[in-house]
Amino acid sequence: MSESVYVGMCREMGTPQQVTSRRDIGDMMELLDKQKYDVVRLMRSGSYKEGFRLLERGSDIDTMIWPTDHLVMWDFSQSEYYNIHGQTLILSDSSESPPGFTLLWLPLESAGQGVILSCVEINGKLYISSSKHRENTHIAVPFHPDDTIHGPCSSGTDGPLEYDHAHCFVSDFWPPSATSWIDRCYSWPPPHVVNDIVRNGCHVVAIGHKLGNHEEIEWRISFSQAEYKLVYSMNHTQFLTYGLVKLFLKEIINNGPRTEDKLLCSYHMKTAVFWAIQQNTLPHWCPQNFLVGFWICLKLLLKWVYEGICPNFFIPKNNMFLGKIYGHAQTSLFRRLYGLYEKGIALLLHSPSIRSSIIDVLCNPRLTVCTNEHTLISEAEFDVELFGEINSSNTLYPFDLQSCIYYLHAIEQLIDLPLSHYHVVSLQKHTSSMFQCIAFILHNMYTVTGVNKQMYVADKISCHLLKLTAKFGCVSDMLYLAMYYYKTLRYREALSVIERTKVKLAQPYLMYNERVDRERYNDAVGGQSWSKKRLAVAGDIRFNNEICYISELLPEQQSSIQNRKPLLDLPPFVLLHMLEFLCSRHVNIMIAQTALDNLQVLVHHDQGWLDISWEIPGICQQMAGNLQAALYSYQQSLGQYPFHKIQTATTKRIQDLHF
Structure with a gap:
């Protein structure tokens, strides 16, 4: 029974490898921030x-x-x-x-x-x-x-x-x-x-x-x-025990609608686990003893509620129940907890998250459970989470050169430290982000203030950095170079990059967010290094709203800034067709129309797009003179969840259509 629930909790809370990768990626972000501020x-x-x-x-x-x-x-x-x-x-x-x-x-x-x-x-x-x-x-x-x-x-x-x-x-x-x-x-x-x-x-x-x-x-x-x-110092059984008491609180104790009944909080649960581990009441915290560890924490919690004393782990004289759990409320809470305690381990059947793990064992007592983490989650499933963690933690998009230099200096110092695999792949993504920020900042600076020679040197540096961005980043990061070529009026070069990117984004094993054909992905890059796997991964294209990437999206960036959104995330497939449309208008009008048609099909037939995904076809349709289609797209954008806070720009574009 213990091992079955342990496996269920691994699937629910994460395997040791997953938890380690989450922490390492988050810690890397903090190390970089520490250097900057x-x-x-x-x-x-x-x-x-x-x-x-x-x-x-x-x-x-x-x-x-x-x-x-x-x-x-x-x-x-x-x-x-x-x-x-x-x-x-x-x-x-x-x-x-x-x-x-x-x-x-x-x-x-x-x-x-x-x-x-x-x-x-x-x-x-x-x-x-x-x-x-x-x-x-x-x-x-x-x-x-x-x-x-x-x-x-x-x-x-x-x-x-x-x-x-x-x-x-x-x-x-x-x-x-x-x-x-x-x-x-x-x-x-x-x-x-x-x-x-x-x-x-x-x-x-x-x-x-x-x-x-x-x-x-x-x-x-x-x-x-x-x-x-x-x-961090807990072993994985102890960590999952902590997770289980959190679920016990959320899904069983505090499951009722009345706020006044929710006297216990997650911090009380954490404190109980700390005390249970330190008091050495369970010599071996392992999958076979998983439910024993949970039971020890429950009995300790029951004792505290009965006595009305929850000693802070660091300052035991600080009774965290004082002024909160006493009198009638204390008596009522104790009765509820004791009623659950009397049910034995069957009380966990009230938790939707782990009920199935217990039922599997009750229905098949001879069931053999394997606790090897490599059998609990496939390589593709792990990689989906890993690259998702890296992308979500990657918020380092400064808009001035001095900040970029700070971060690059910090990255340089971190490279010399003993780093885990997860640190390294995370650091590579942060480096890629710095390169693309510097490239567009340099261009914007010298376009306004520079002389020809300065602009030439800045352009050389920017192009080189954006090629490095594609090298250290994932497949979709090639689009930064395509945007730069479009911004500098090199439409044929941009279209060449777009074509290469299109081929890579069309691979059947491509991973984008949580979308991936796991079998094809494992066949293509299974067991390979993270550097190889990046070639099978696409992510959203992230704009720092203080930096101009392409002028056509400036109103959306400004609207987003006004609503305290520093970043704008664009789906790579949508941006690819937009760039193809923008560039082809200057090269081949037929290709431009095909790109616009492909963009319309993409947005209409795929589900889950956010506000910006509908905004982009509207912009292109308006440029092409199809005002009715543009109006429809803008209205669809307003109807989506306002994740990017671009409603001001969308409303203004609709007003412009009417005039």
């Missing part, structure tokens, strides 16, 4: 960072953001490690706060203008107010106009994704209130993980304790950085 730092946290991909079940994307020149100290002696003239030092004062919380005292001589706006004065001292800081950062740095404040975060949605952004402060030192945690780590995590966690300190986030004396100005000590490192 010197004023603020960003760190992903939460379940997405940990390696889960359960967006439809609430696995959202959490980001912590903090200024690098504001540092929290736990006592004055730590100030000797800093340049007090170049940094704002903040002193923690937890003397009047509940365990796990603190006040932040800002000495007057180090107060910066920005943080002063979030301060309140108490007994002649300036304290940074958590509530004011939340309000000020939410107003000053909104990620989206519809964002709302939820706890310490600005929360919102971007398409199907839910996100939380928490503006916080960092401490380079481990908090004194968590020193007991170091002494407990004799069995787990390993010493090198403990040392790494302690050496990197912690954060404070802008939320106070509801029962504290200073709720509006208190800050919570956050161990998000330590927590993802703990999750």
Whole structure:
């Protein structure tokens, strides 16, 4: 039974190889960002960072953001490690706060203008107010106009994704209130993980304790950085146990419609798993003991609810149930949990995600289950996710040369590090993105300001970089070179590139997003290096909306910028036919009409296109003088999910048609 559920969870949560690749690709992005930003730092946290991909079940994307020149100290002696003239030092004062919380005292001589706006004065001292800081950062740095404040975060949605952004402060030192945690780590995590966690300190986030004396100005000590490192140090059985208790919470405990019944949260589940592993109640966390591990976590959770005490993993005196789970609500929750406990492992039949794994064993007790990860997922399935991860994480599209140089320098430094296969293939994609950005930035710069010689040199560099883009990127990245040739009026060269790209995109084994003939893909590139596999992969063509690639799409880029969308993703098949139409108009009008016909057929007969996919045939039809068809395409674009936020441009194009 345990092994069957373990296999079901591998399929649901990911095999060891999948989880490792997700983490490596995400970490590579953070390493590059770390090199670029010197004023603020960003760190992903939460379940997405940990390696889960359960967006439809609430696995959202959490980001912590903090200024690098504001540092929290736990006592004055730590100030000797800093340049007090170049940094704002903040002193923690937890003397009047509940365990796990603190006040932040800002000495007057180090107060910066920005943080002063979030301060309140108490007994002649300036304290940074958590509530004011939340309000000020939410107003000053909104990620989206519809964002709302939820706890310490600005929360919102971007398409199907839910996100939380928490503006916080960092401490380079481990908090004194968590020193007991170091002494407990004799069995787990390993010493090198403990040392790494302690050496990197912690954060404070802008939320106070509801029962504290200073709720509006208190800050919570956050161990998000330590927590993802703990999750990374788990073996795969422990990781899947963590995933199973998350599903248990989402699909069984909190499955009802009433918000007041949802007293437990994912953080309580994570804490239970941490304690269960560290207390060594299960000596061997392996697939054969998978359900035993889950049962240990459930019993620990039951004990905590009965006692009304959930000890924070790092600061046990911080009871995370305090003010939340008590009285009638506590009694009711305990009865519900105990009722589930009495059902035994059959309680998991209430989880849609793993019910089938249990039923398979109940119906066939002699069923032999293989836990070898290579039998759980095919090579093509793994590659679909891998290249999808790389494309979704690849948001490095700067619009100025200085930023590009920063990133290229960072890439150069990272190349010398010991890198995994996933790091390398991810880094190659980021390099490809830098090259194409530089190529178009150079052209745009020297077209406006350059003399002939400068334009000639810039053109040579741009062409060379775009050929490297195609070399390090995937098949569809050849279209950047075709766009550049079109932009520089070299229509025949562009059409030559388009023809070569068309042949490659027509291969029966091509992988695009999740679309792939797995059998043909495995036959064509199975077992080969990632460099070879890139030749069988196509991805969306990504525009930085601050860079002009082709003038025909400038209105869409400007509309997208106005709605806080920095990037525009174009399906390669749609863009290919658009470029063929644009170039052929200057070479052969018959080929141009054929390209337009092919574009119309593509968009009309394929499903799942977004707003931009219908916008492009509309633009081409309008240029060809077919205004009725253009109007239909624009109306279809407005009817799609507004992923790229181009409605302003679409509406303006419709108005132009009427005049």
